[in-house]
Amino acid sequence: MKKDGKRSVRLSRFHGKLARRLALAGFLISLVLGFSVWVHERTVVGDAIVSRALLGTANFNAQIEDLIEASGVSDRKAVQRELDEYGTRPGVPDPKGDFVLVTVYDSEGGVVAELVETGYVHIKQMKSLVSVGPPAFPAVGDYELEVARVEGIPHVAIALPLTNRSGDPVAYIEGIYAVSREAMAGIRRGVWETVAWVIAIVLVTTALLYPTILTLMGRLTRLSLSLLDANLETLSVLGSAIAKRDNDTDAHNYRVTLLSVRLAESMGLDPPEIQSLIKGAFLHDVGKIGIRDSILLKPDHLTDEEFEVMKTHVQHGRDICERSAWLKDAIDVVGHHHEKFDGSGYSEGLDGTEIPVRARIFSIADVFDALTSKRPYKEPFSLEESLEILSKGRGIHFDPALLDLFLEMAPALYQEVAGREDEGLRREVERLTQRYFSDDSEVHFD
């Protein structure tokens, strides 16, 4: 029940993570798409304004082309009248916007006619946008364009040649087209409405995806948890199988696992290393499965030959662990738990720090448990006797630094672990194991 409770907490933590990540992703996509739409809309609107300015100029050109001779503008007053008429034509001011400043030049750069919308609020700034003195003469079909914003209102300064009926450029017009405030407000409203729609669509899509992703990821997490359970059961079953042959109880495996983890925690070993240590502690003697009963269960001392056979349990254990990807990292302990710090151990005769740290930790726990437990051939030693025996192995059997640390912890560990075979011990080790392995079964976003 407690395991289920913890798992539901982890799943709800996962739900929260997923919701936050999706919301963030949705927000960022909305931001990027919204900005892109805004830029696009602005370009479209800008192009539309320029088109209106060009169209207005073309219309005026058509209106006055009869007044322009091949040699130039002959009737300047007529052009001024046409320009005045253009400025007072029906529908002016256009609610979308209009020219607020127009100047017609002849081919020499002299002013032929001028229209100034004196009532326009930004007319002074507009005058600063137009050319000072005779302007450059653009080629036919070409124009010069400048867009300036005054208080957020775009103004298009446009300059292009005016042609007569024959299409000859004989005059030149410069004008400033101002978009009306009302039109600008409408444009802004339209752009923001489009952006808001895009953001809403992205967010709704994200929200719709949430339950689907949640279901799939939840299923994945549950499968991972089941796989973890299966792996931990394998660990426990293999450890128990050999214990049943050897001791008739698997409490030794639970005690040495607990002792090893306590020492590893105290020396600050990383959690992944502790995971491997737990696997190794459970399976340290799994290779004894390959030792025949006449040797494994012999009540007397083993002969030299028999001891050589017994030593092969280390290699058998290594072979068993190598067959499983999940158990491979237990090999440090399984393959080296009988090494000694001075190099006199087996199976490889490694010494000092050549012996993997997890094996050096485990060998202290293993011997301490053997000393403090009852065996068919002996009663348990007291704490003092056990520590004295361990101390004699300092630098010979055991890593001195690790042993010193263990000796400090030993009285408390003796109270907590020594000789225990109860169900509480099993539950405690299972909790410890779940704590170190459960994070691996969660789906991470990092």
Ligand SMILES: [Fe+2]
């Ligand atoms: Fe062993």
